[in-house]
Amino acid sequence: xxxxxxxxxxxxxxxxxxxxxxxxxxxxxxxxxxxxxxxxxxxxxxxxxxxxxxxxxxxxxxxxxxxxxxxxxxxxxxxx
Numbered sequence: 001x002x003x004x005x006x007x008x009x010x011x012x013x014x015x016x017x018x019x020x021x022x023x024x025x026x027x028x029x030x031x032x033x034x035x036x037x038x039x040x041x042x043x044x045x046x047x048x049x050x051x052x053x054x055x056x057x058x059x060x061x062x063x064x065x066x067x068x069x070x071x072x073x074x075x076x077x078x079x080x
Contacts, residue, residue: 004031006039006050010059013072017063023051040078 009027018026027035027047037050045053054060059076063069 001034001036003036003038003043006037006054007077009037009050010054010072010074010077014074015071017066017069017071019069020051020055022069024048027051 008031012026012030013023016026024047027050031047033047035047037045037047039045039050039053042053057076059073060070061073063071
């Protein structure tokens with residue numbers, strides 16, 4: 001099975017606001033429910049694990065329009 005880098009999810013998020021549930025749905029729609037993800041420091045994660053990992057790493061920021069939602073903090077995405 002191919003592993004998808006977390007950067008692809010962060011790039012997908014750019015310009016959009018999500019709740020954890022809506023982000024999970026968007027990831028599953030784009031990449032499939034069986035997709036596995038990796039980052040620079042972690043691997044073999046499902047979508048729920050990736051969301052928790054990215055959240056813990058501070059990759060999200062509150063949405064400007066709705067404080068119950070968040071978006072990607074693109075400044076916190078490593079560039080490689």
